Amino acid sequence: MPKEGPLIVVSNHQSILDPLVIMAYIPRKLRFLAAAYLFKIPGLNILLRLYGAIPVNDTERGDISSLKKALRILKGGGAVALFPEGGVSPDGKLRPFKQGFAYLALKSGAAVLPVAVKGTTDVLPVGRYFPKRxxxxxxxxxxxxxxxxxxxxxxxxxxxxxxxxxxxxxVRALLF
Known part of the structure; x- marks a missing residue:
């Protein structure tokens, strides 16, 4: 795993726990791209800003401000993390990836690090607020x-x- 230089961590997304799991194990300061509506949730918005998350608006409608911000971080040698499925998978199965991370990698020269998180959908499934063992x-x-x-x-x-x-x-291969 590259310890320095531009890096894009790309992972599947099963649960809201996934960013915490990734941050606990990847020894780099990661700036996550997160859906803009999450920044409107009291409490969560503070946590997202504290960790330097980048709000993502609907890029399919032409808002690429989040990609520009991520690109600046990468060009400065930083690391970003994202979930190219575009959100939490409702059934835990891997969904098709959007291409924004590939654009960022090509524009910045960043390495892409594939990561797979398993088990978070069982510990904290969609719709639950308290994790189980x-x-x-x-x-x-x-x-x-x-x-x-x-x-x-x-x-x-x-x-x-x-x-x-x-x-x-x-990522799919890492899941099995």
Whole structure:
């Protein structure tokens, strides 16, 4: 695992516990990208700001401010973490990845670190507020380097999809 330099931690998302599990085991200061509506929840908003989380608005509607902020962090040698499924999986199964992390990796030259969290859906499932006892496991894959490009053309769109699929399959393999 790269101890320095730009890094994007990419994980599946089973439960709201996932960021805590990842922060406990990844020895880097991570800035998580989190859904903007979470910053409106009393108590949680304080925690998110304390840990430097980046609010993500609907990027599919053209709001890329969160990607720009993450890119600045990466270009400064920092590390960001995100859940490219776009939210917590309601059934714990891996959902298709969105491509934003591949764009960030290509623009910044950051390594992509695939991570799989297992068991959090049993410990704190969607809709529950108090965890129950259970086993949580974190598996870390090999870093993936995608190179760096200052300008991304429409010809790179297919390549971004391939990178996204490759990382998704890496996370899927870690889950088994």
């Amino acid at each position: 259970g086993r949580i496991e974190l598996k870390v894959g090999e870093p993936i380097s995608v190179g760096k490009k200052d300008r991304i053309s429409s010809a790179d769109e297919e390549w971004l999809g391939e990178v996204s699929k490759m990382v998704e399959e890496s």
